[in-house]
Amino acid sequence: xxxxxxxxxxxxxxxxxxxxxxxxxxxxxxxxxxxxxxxxxxxxxxxxxxxxxxxxxxxxxxxxxxxxxxxxxxxxxxxxxxxxxxxxxxxxxxxxxxxxxxxxxxxxxxxxxxxxxxxxxxxxxxxxxxxxxxxxxxxxxxxxxxxxxxxxxxxxxxxxxxxxxxxxx
Numbered sequence: 001x002x003x004x005x006x007x008x009x010x011x012x013x014x015x016x017x018x019x020x021x022x023x024x025x026x027x028x029x030x031x032x033x034x035x036x037x038x039x040x041x042x043x044x045x046x047x048x049x050x051x052x053x054x055x056x057x058x059x060x061x062x063x064x065x066x067x068x069x070x071x072x073x074x075x076x077x078x079x080x081x082x083x084x085x086x087x088x089x090x091x092x093x094x095x096x097x098x099x100x101x102x103x104x105x106x107x108x109x110x111x112x113x114x115x116x117x118x119x120x121x122x123x124x125x126x127x128x129x130x131x132x133x134x135x136x137x138x139x140x141x142x143x144x145x146x147x148x149x150x151x152x153x154x155x156x157x158x159x160x161x162x163x164x165x166x167x168x169x
Contacts, residue, residue, distance in 0.1 A: 051137075067119055
């Protein structure tokens with residue numbers, strides 16, 4: 001006996017009928033462009049902040065500029081003397097009189113650099129105070145800060161160069 005195709009066809013018809021009756025109630029998100037995607041990725045236009053003159057800050061900046069000039073001039077004067085001492089110490093033994101003179105000169109230069117570092121910290125503190133008050137950058141203060149940092153870098157490089165030329169202990 002061969003099975004009749006009729007029960008198979010009937011089962012297929014019932015399963016297809018039931019599948020058509022099933023309903024999916026799940027709500028899927030739209031694949032369309034969302035409003036935020038229409039904005040693009042360009043940076044928004046920002047209006048520059050109005051910078052009001054600050055006479056008290058301008059006076060402090062002028063004073064700090066004077067201090068920076070004095071510190072740089074004094075450092076350069078002493079650096080010329082220490083360069084002479086460092087040349088005299090080359091080839092000498094560690095602990096010799098020329099070597100000790102050069103080390104003392106380097107210590108004096110390091111003290112000058114420390115004075116400059118204190119001035120840079122004071123200038124940084126003024127910039128931080130302005131930022132804490134949500135005040136915009138003050139161009140004269142920013143320029144002074146940049147100049148003082150560059151002077152500190154220059155002084156450190158000179159001290160390092162002179163130290164490297166001396167005999168090591």
